[in-house]
Amino acid sequence: MPFRSSVLIPFVLMSTVFFGQIAETVAPDKLVSVTGSVTNSVTREGVQRAHVLLRPTNNPAQQSYGAITGADGKFAVTQLPPGEYVISAEKPGFQAEGGPTNQLKLDAGQKKETVKLVLIPGGAITGRVVDADGQPVESAMVSVPDGGGAMTDDQGRFRIGGLRPGRFKLIATLRILPATGPETRTDGSEQPNYAATYYPGVLEEKAAGHVAVRAGAETSGIEVRLVKTPVVRVAGTVIGIPEGQSGRDWYVQFSTKNNRFAGAQVRPDGTFAAWRVSPGRYLVIARASRGAIQLRTASVQVDVGGANVEGLELKVVAPFELKGLIQYDDDASRPKAASVSAAAPNRGRDTIALQEIAAPQFGRVLRADVNADGTFVIQQVQPGRYVGMPNWGAYVRSMQLGSRRMEGQTLDLSNGANGETLSIAVNAGLAELSGVVRRGEDAAAGESVALARVPADGSMLRSMVTGVEGTFTFRRLPPGSYKLVVVDKDEAVGGWFRKDADDLEGGEEIRVMPGTG
Amino acid sequence: MPAGTYMLVAQLRGFVYGQPRRGEIPFPAVVLKTGEKLGDFKLDMMPRVVIMGRVLDQSGDPIQYAEVEAEPASNRIATGNLSGDGKLRAQTDERGMYRLSGFPGKYYVKASWRDNDDTREIRTDGTVAGNYAPTYYPSAAGKDDGTLVDAAPGADVSGIDIRLIQSAKPLRFTISGIVRGLPDSNDPCHVIVQTGEKYQLTNTQSTICGRDGKFVVRGVPAGLQRIVAQHSSGLSAVTEVRIDSADATDVQLTLKSNAEVAGKLVFEGEGTPKGKIRLTALISGGVDRSLGGGEIASDGLFRITGVPMGEFEVTVDPMPEHSFLKSIQFNGATLSGRVVNIESSRASSLQIVISSKAAQLSGMLRTKEGEPLLNALAMVFLVDDSEKADIGVRDPQRSVQLGNDGRYSFKAVRPGKYRLLAIDAFRSTNFSDPASFKKLAAAGEEFEVKEGDQLKRDLLVSTAERTNAISK
Numbered sequence: 001m002p003f004r005s006s007v008l009i010p011f012v013l014m015s016t017v018f019f020g021q022i023a024e025t026v027a028p029d030k031l032v033s034v035t036g037s038v039t040n041s042v043t044r045e046g047v048q049r050a051h052v053l054l055r056p057t058n059n060p061a062q063q064s065y066g067a068i069t070g071a072d073g074k075f076a077v078t079q080l081p082p083g084e085y086v087i088s089a090e091k092p093g094f095q096a097e098g099g100p101t102n103q104l105k106l107d108a109g110q111k112k113e114t115v116k117l118v119l120i121p122g123g124a125i126t127g128r129v130v131d132a133d134g135q136p137v138e139s140a141m142v143s144v145p146d147g148g149g150a151m152t153d154d155q156g157r158f159r160i161g162g163l164r165p166g167r168f169k170l171i172a173t174l175r176i177l178p179a180t181g182p183e184t185r186t187d188g189s190e191q192p193n194y195a196a197t198y199y200p201g202v203l204e205e206k207a208a209g210h211v212a213v214r215a216g217a218e219t220s221g222i223e224v225r226l227v228k229t230p231v232v233r234v235a236g237t238v239i240g241i242p243e244g245q246s247g248r249d250w251y252v253q254f255s256t257k258n259n260r261f262a263g264a265q266v267r268p269d270g271t272f273a274a275w276r277v278s279p280g281r282y283l284v285i286a287r288a289s290r291g292a293i294q295l296r297t298a299s300v301q302v303d304v305g306g307a308n309v310e311g312l313e314l315k316v317v318a319p320f321e322l323k324g325l326i327q328y329d330d331d332a333s334r335p336k337a338a339s340v341s342a343a344a345p346n347r348g349r350d351t352i353a354l355q356e357i358a359a360p361q362f363g364r365v366l367r368a369d370v371n372a373d374g375t376f377v378i379q380q381v382q383p384g385r386y387v388g389m390p391n392w393g394a395y396v397r398s399m400q401l402g403s404r405r406m407e408g409q410t411l412d413l414s415n416g417a418n419g420e421t422l423s424i425a426v427n428a429g430l431a432e433l434s435g436v437v438r439r440g441e442d443a444a445a446g447e448s449v450a451l452a453r454v455p456a457d458g459s460m461l462r463s464m465v466t467g468v469e470g471t472f473t474f475r476r477l478p479p480g481s482y483k484l485v486v487v488d489k490d491e492a493v494g495g496w497f498r499k500d501a502d503d504l505e506g507g508e509e510i511r512v513m514p515g516t517g
Numbered sequence: 518m519p520a521g522t523y524m525l526v527a528q529l530r531g532f533v534y535g536q537p538r539r540g541e542i543p544f545p546a547v548v549l550k551t552g553e554k555l556g557d558f559k560l561d562m563m564p565r566v567v568i569m570g571r572v573l574d575q576s577g578d579p580i581q582y583a584e585v586e587a588e589p590a591s592n593r594i595a596t597g598n599l600s601g602d603g604k605l606r607a608q609t610d611e612r613g614m615y616r617l618s619g620f621p622g623k624y625y626v627k628a629s630w631r632d633n634d635d636t637r638e639i640r641t642d643g644t645v646a647g648n649y650a651p652t653y654y655p656s657a658a659g660k661d662d663g664t665l666v667d668a669a670p671g672a673d674v675s676g677i678d679i680r681l682i683q684s685a686k687p688l689r690f691t692i693s694g695i696v697r698g699l700p701d702s703n704d705p706c707h708v709i710v711q712t713g714e715k716y717q718l719t720n721t722q723s724t725i726c727g728r729d730g731k732f733v734v735r736g737v738p739a740g741l742q743r744i745v746a747q748h749s750s751g752l753s754a755v756t757e758v759r760i761d762s763a764d765a766t767d768v769q770l771t772l773k774s775n776a777e778v779a780g781k782l783v784f785e786g787e788g789t790p791k792g793k794i795r796l797t798a799l800i801s802g803g804v805d806r807s808l809g810g811g812e813i814a815s816d817g818l819f820r821i822t823g824v825p826m827g828e829f830e831v832t833v834d835p836m837p838e839h840s841f842l843k844s845i846q847f848n849g850a851t852l853s854g855r856v857v858n859i860e861s862s863r864a865s866s867l868q869i870v871i872s873s874k875a876a877q878l879s880g881m882l883r884t885k886e887g888e889p890l891l892n893a894l895a896m897v898f899l900v901d902d903s904e905k906a907d908i909g910v911r912d913p914q915r916s917v918q919l920g921n922d923g924r925y926s927f928k929a930v931r932p933g934k935y936r937l938l939a940i941d942a943f944r945s946t947n948f949s950d951p952a953s954f955k956k957l958a959a960a961g962e963e964f965e966v967k968e969g970d971q972l973k974r975d976l977l978v979s980t981a982e983r984t985n986a987i988s989k
Contacts, residue, residue, distance in 0.1 A: 049578055067642040078641045092581035093611035122611060138530045154531040154565060162611035
């Protein structure tokens with residue numbers, strides 16, 4: 001059915017999707033209640049006027065129930081239907097502390113008491129942004145990795161509040177709008193240009209200093225000194241814009257792993273130039289900013305330093321159909337007989353997923369059902385690089401598109417498929433990696449362990465928390481080289497999802513041999 | 518420097534610059550004629566003002582993420598602030614505090630807050646979930662009941678605390694109902710609600726309906742709602758519901774399988790046009806990804822598949838040079854416009870006639886002194902129905918930008934009766950507001966354009982004083 005990728009799918013994906021269902025009426029004696037308290041993690045006292053919310057777990061669109069805590073931090077939510085809920089407390093300036101108590105299963109007629117919720121009072125960072133001469137800088141954006149940020153005032157001062165305790169790398173950005181080339185000046189002076197700068201005054205994230213924030217406390221006197229850099233432009237051409245579409249409707253977007261952005265409008269002739277791009281590594285993509293059809297190019301990686309980058313080429317490839325065939329190395333790599341249940345009609349299907357990597361919308365996943373003969377078809381594939389992932393106990397050993405063979409699980413579709421069939425060799429030799437984390441001689445529970453492919457192939461890194469014995473186990477690993485690191489829990493990273501081995505400091509490289517599934 | 522009109526930006530930390538508005542341009546500007554030398558040009562910068570305060574709820578608790586906006590009592594100064602409307606904007610932090618900074622003057626300060634949580638929550642402990650209306654300082658529902666904040670140059674005006682007032686009626690509503698004609702399949706059925714006349718990503722939301730077809734969409738703001746059900750097997754017709762003060766229950770949507778539209782393009786001119794016939798959906802931002810085909814064959818025949826139910830605008834892309842769309846017949850009936858309404862799944866027929874005998878219209882824009890308008894930021898609009906005139910129109914047959922030589926030209930005009938309107942951003946006033954734009958569009962002299970005409974019409978723009986003498 002060609003309608004699969006239909007008119008409104010983009011809006012379905014981009015707007016909140018929730019599962020609607022009409023609430024059923026519940027007999028009064030079956031109604032349940034939840035009472036408890038909200039405590040401040042630092043003072044151990046009750047938090048008054050906190051908002052407590054119970055949301056149904058399986059059905060976020062269903063009615064939710066709430067209450068406000070009294071002066072002693074106590075709350076009571078009554079007359080709600082039985083079921084599974086997630087309970088949370090919120091109050092401006094506080095951060096929620098996660099934990100097993102946040103999931104509640106309430107049986108008919110149950111009166112759940114003494115539910116304890118903890119709020120961590122947020123911390124704050126205050127300071128100044130100054131230029132190369134030590135003068136205050138107004139309207140600089142100062143931000144932390146989790147997305148919090150503040151603009152400097154006319155004294156160069158900033159304050160970022162409501163922060164979860166931890167260690168932060170601060171970045172200050174001074175945007176000059178519109179982002180054009182250097183001003184023409186005839187009075188002999190020179191217009192300064194400042195790059196996005198990490199605290200205390202460095203361009204490289206790895207060299208950045210940490211700012212420690214304690215719960216409920218303010219860390220003050222943090223000064224970021226902006227680094228002066230030459231005005232740099234990145235210029236190139238978007239090739240293959242279809243007839244009838246003007247280049248004017250196209251936009252080139254630059255993004256870093258840390259969600260720093262730059263961009264440029266494409267000129268009618270397809271050329272573009274982005275000015276004042278801060279040093280760093282960028283993914284660059286061109287897309288139609290309006291118009292009916294979602295058209296774009298694959299992303300290209302660009303390293304920006306102190307000199308102009310010219311001649312970048314971005315090629316438009318229309319969304320295409322990808323036909324494929326799974327080739328099983330042996331019987332063990334075939335999917336087991338699927339068990340389809342009425343409760344989960346979609347579970348038990350054998351699907352091959354292609355996850356787009358190194359793209360602005362990281363995490364976009366295309367899925368297709370694999371037929372009994374191993375064939376599959378994926379519609380509306382956009383140009384780019386993908387990681388192939390079967391949903392049964394196997395990994396992608398290699399792929400071949402036409403005559404082009406690609407080792408490993410990474411698939412390059414930057415130029416489309418050109419009508420050729422993709423063959424995917426899958427193998428059941430998934431491995432397992434387990435170990436223990438110690439601090440000195442003692443087993444360390446609750447530590448974060450991260451595992452990433454080496455060299456970075458775009459696949460997502462995996463992380464887990466050690467158990468009471470300090471143990472961890474990563475299951476279903478494709479064989480290959482990995483980097484294993486114990487992560488500093490206090491460091492705010494702002495989302496692991498775009499990180500890879502290059503972002504992990506220290507650690508050990510491990511070669512994982514094929515396992516037995 | 519080449520002659521022309523320049524935006525004038527003056528920057529100094531802690532200072533702002535403004536000048537009396539020219540036309541409706543919110544930016545300070547300077548006009549330089551050829552050979553002109555502006556000497557002793559004085560720019561007076563003023564120390565900025567700061568307005569600070571907190572946004573609080575009915576209990577006096579701080580509200581985070583409230584949007585605070587200071588609207589100038591008079592908008593006669595072009596300050597060049599980014600929003601263009603002279604308003605200062607900020608968001609409250611976790612202490613409920615905000616800080617606005619900008620041009621000195623008198624301001625109305627307004628705070629609005631919308632809970633991120635779209636689902637309505639039930640409270641049984643006697644408290645009330647926040648449902649706050651936009652509130653003017655100190656705690657008024659309307660601008661006129663609010664208190665003006667007077668901010669003198671250099672002043673830090675603090676303590677401008679706004680206590681939000683509870684809204685009299687709900688701000689969010691629920692739409693529920695059922696999708697009929699759902700086949701027995703695992704593919705999900707989506708219900709999409711678009712609020713308001715025009716598509717924007719932020720005013721569209723969706724839900725997945727149950728296997729029984731029932732659906733609930735919560736957190737919908739008041740206004741016109743266009744509701745459509747979508748499934749791999751087809752789409753429902755768009756149902757329009759206007760929500761004012763109550764939820765919409767029992768909305769019935771029936772899935773219909775996709776249609777096919779086939780037809781012929783008749784070209785009254787040389788050769789056969791190459792290109793495509795496009796159908797652009799009028800709901801949901803004109804996205805028509807599902808449509809297949811549309812290519813015009815050498816005999817003019819075309820076929821478009823996968824067309825869902827709904828209204829579509831018909832275009833020939835690209836239009837041959839100097840051509841106009843003469844007529845459209847849909848299922849045998851002649852349409853007055855170019856919008857077709859696909860109501861049933863059976864095949865529809867479309868006959869499109871285009872003619873290469875479009876008229877051409879060009880001319881010069883002059884000031885009231887008779888000088889050509891050079892280097893201006895001007896647009897010329899060709900208006901057939903002033904009631905529908907829209908400054909945002911991007912169709913090159915409806916609006917063109919004035920060239921640097923002061924000339925404009927429309928290359929393919931459909932025969933009919935028209936008026937012309939010329940707007941210059943620095944000289945004309947009262948054009949941003951849609952109603953006054955329509956009034957301006959209706960004021961021009963009407964004239965008739967016939968097939969193949971080559972018309973020349975020079976136009977006047979109303980000219981305000983264009984000196985640089987604002988602070989000499």
